[in-house]
Amino acid sequence: MRSENLLRSAKVLAASSALGLAAGVASAEDYTRFGIEKDVPGMCSYESIDAKDYSGRELTVITHAIPVIGEPTKLHAEQFSELTGADVEVVHVPFGDLFQRIMIPFQTGQDAYDVLFYASLWLGDYNPYLANVPEEYQSTAGMQGLTDTTRDVGMWGGEMKQYIMDGDRHYLKYREDIFSDPDMQARFEEETGRELTVPETWEEYNEVARVFTGWDWDGDGDPNYGSAEVVKRDDLMFSAFISRAAPYAKHPDVGGGFFFDLETMEPLINNPGWVRGLELFVEAQESFPPGGTNFGLGDEIFSFGGGETLMSYSWDDALIQAQQADSPIRNDVRTQMLPGAREVWNRETGEWDTFEEPNRAAYITWGWTSAVAQSSRNKDMAFDYLCFFSNEANTRHDLQIGRFGVNPYRTSHFDADFWADDLGWDRDMAEQYVETLERIDAYDNRVFDLRVPGVGQFMTSLAAGVAEAVAGQATPQEALDGVAEEWSRTVERIGKDRVREAYANVVEIEDAR
Amino acid sequence: MYRQKHLFLLPGLLVLVAIIIFPLLFTIRVSFSSWDVFQPGLDWIAGANYGRLLEDARYWGALGRLMIMAVGTVLIQYTLGFALALLVWGDLKARRFFRVLFLVPMMTTPVIMSVIWRTVFHESIGPLNGLLQALGLQGVPWLSEPALAFASVMMVEIWQWTPFMFLLLLAGLVSLPREPYLAARIDGAGPIRTFFAVTFPAMAGISIAAILIRLIEASKIMESVYVMTSGGPGTATETSTYYIYIRGLRDFQLGYASALSVTYLVIMIISLTIIAKVLVRLFVKDRT
Amino acid sequence: MKTVYLAIKYLAILLWSSFVLFPFLWAVTTSFKTANGVTGGATWIPWLQYEPSLQGWQSLFGGSGGTDITGPYFNSIIVTGSASLISIVLGTLAAYGLSRFTFKAGFIRNADITFFFISQRIMPPIVLAIPFFLLLRQLGLLDTLAGLILVYIALLLPIAVWVMVDFFNNVPRQLDEMAWLDGCTPMTTFYRVILPNSVPGLIVAGMFCLIFGWNDFFFAFTLTFTDTQLLPVAIVALNSSVTPWWSLSASALISVAPLILLAFVVERFLSRGGLAGAVR
Structure with missing residues (x-):
């Protein structure tokens, strides 16, 4: 370890001296050598952090694999270290194992990490072990500028537990160049008898995807496909499925729980709305690219972002990939809120209700977040690091680098000028993007993740059931019945009241609008 | 004279016991508790976890798949390893080069090579389907069709561990005495008869050892599944160790996962002992 | 008979060697790609089929997009x-x-x-x-x-x-x-x-x-x-x-x-x- 430290400091020295040379004689106030445009004054600006001295102290950070979130964690850790003299140690963990890597030390009382970057849906399990965000940090401009929805993500039982540094939601991404091509429109109309439009419902989505599967519609010599989705078990597939099922199962007029009936804590996961969502998910396979049923998020990003598929939905990554400067489909992509449903299951009346204007559901799906461990002996330094991580200058920098995975989460980020002027997106695309995000953020019919103790167990059994249906090992109804049964047993094991108490926190936010 | 004998055995034995005893006993103890993500610590729920696992179809399914995969890969590895060893045993151009090459996969880190293999199997931008398409053939759903995914995982295991068989069997071949072969030639036996009459019986002992060791290692199969398929599609490639991993570290049901582990260990020790006895009996009969 | 046997022998050795080498060769060529090179499909030959880059190797020693090993x-x-x-x-x-x-x-x-x-x-x-x-x-x-x-x-x-x-x-x-x-x-x-x-x-x-x-x-x-x-x-x-x-x-x-x-x-x-x- 000693040799590692030596190596590292030698490298930092070399790097900083090289940078210093490049910048000429940098004045004390000039922080552009860190790659930012300019420092933005505030409590955690470069200047303020530079004024602190943490030398001789060690900050330990656990974060996601490189590059998503992991790379900015590392980058800002190195900067923080250079500014304050602190020794910042970062460990990167693949997504599937991040939960347990954080949980084992928590449960065994080991003070392993000061700062944690993780998926916000684990808050139901982690909250007893997290430190509250202190008042003074809550009053920073960055925190004050959070959108309402992202602020809700950080709250637990009225306390701010998570330090928000990312905003996440699923939305639809599609190839505008194909949708607006008259030849394509004609071909679609010929095959289906209706006009080619951006899908308003998941039935339409599947239909469009099917028509555009298996032939070369972009003229590059390789066949193209309709839809790229995250279907690999244990790789966030549950999020994709919930996105698809939500409009069928989340009735805008019915509150009191989406995953469970809050009163009885009976699982709703196998009601007709959910089953319909799964049927459509299973059906969509025929429009996947080869291997599409084993796609993880990375494959989805390469497939849609690489121009192989017509549509996709999930987080921002694939869109950002498509917008890389050297991408062949740059500016050919548009965004829209997720498709909805015209038939929505009303679990109060036990009937399908018909909607003229499709019912949509804004699924605020996990998203990265950060927090400081309650057991940390370096809380001052830890919060300074997080505050520095998400200061205005850094955020502006991080938003521009697709692979960082930092997505808009402050109202100031919902600004078409930023995307159009600074990143060179087509104005019309930037506007539509910002509009999509704003619409989701303000949408009344919302679904949050199941943030209760044992969420991992609920989601792995959901993913296992859905995977069985997708692989044809069970019908959608059978698969979800199996999931419901397992969920009931899990609730039983954890304790009904305990799950209900936690889930009430979620439902309260959902039903507030 | 023999007073010093304990000086040889005890250091190793005691160190191993000291390291292993606590984890082992602790696992057994945890298997009787309800330690879970929301309930850390050791309570006592008697055999509830064991009752639950009896009805856990996914666990028994995973165990069945493990058996098929372990026995299947080891037999293929043995056959291929033996064939390769025979190939580079005799005269061959660049014999030493091929010997080194055939050893290489065993030297590589399974978890890292599995990541490479995952990109090789990638169905739209991976090289395997790329080759097939270049030959004018259809791409193959390597990892997204249950039977093929199972076969793909087996293929990676075979790639990784055939060299192990190859090494042991080649070392055995190299050390075989010459005389029986001369005798066989005088008898006018062809290469096939010579193989079954002379080579194979002489290799019996080493074959048993190699197969057993590989079975032990193969039953722990984990990395390739973990990286390439996550047990999917559906549950098609979910083996016992991966299932225990899901329950223990993903779900964080430590109590239940410990019960699964203890059961798994007992089943494995019993079945490997039986297999060892059967193999010895079969080969010993062959020799007489 | 002898030549047939030899042909089969060398063919078998050749087949197995390519199987052994395949993932390594693929890793070598992939290590010189960028995102566009990867999404461009199963390409093998730099310059001809994709634009090579040293990004992957640089990232190992402190460059961006990788981990220092x-x-x-x-x-x-x-x-x-x-x-x-x-x-x-x-x-x-x-x-x-x-x-x-x-x-x-x-x-x-x-x-x-x-x-x-x-x-x-x-x-x-x-x-x-x-x-x-x-x-x-x-x-x-x-x-x-x-x-x-x-x-x-x-x-x-x-x-x-x-x-x-x-x-x-x-x-x-x-x-x-x-x-x-x-x-x-x-x-x-x-x-x-x-x-x-x-x-x-x-x-x-x-x-x-x-x-x-x-x-x-x-x-x-x-x-x-x-x-x-x-x-x-x-x-x-x-x-x-x-x-x-x-x-x-x-x-x-x-x-x-x-x-x-x-x-x-x-x-x-x-x-x-x-x-x-x-x-x-």
């Missing part, structure tokens, strides 16, 4: 090396004891003790991850090289015992007996007479220890936090939802390199017939 590299060498060495010393001693003397304790005989050693390999790491975590925590050895070495000894000692017991069983007992007649104690017999004749066995045992130690993933993964990452852990940290194939391929190649050198060493002994007694 120099620290983990040293850690892996230290842990694997020390654990292998200790395991071989302890394992050789125990194996000699088990091979030459009779131990009895109740119903337990030599064969049972040997089986006990080997049976440690049956346990999948996943079973022991949490208990080992607690054990190391109690000892204050979590996230230290010493802690990992301790765990790896449990992993490697059984291998050393297995190889060496078989080896010593093939070393003629007359060697020992002659030494005893010369007045050697068992200890001096062991290191004056037996050890010098055991090089092949030690080579094989050492090779297996290095392979299984260097390549272990799950223990290294569970029992460390930030200070003592080992190589496989650092590299797998690149394999998550969004995988940079290029840095991953580069780091995979560089991490398997040292043990491939080992293949050459092993082959030398193998070709000289020197490993004969070691694996029977």
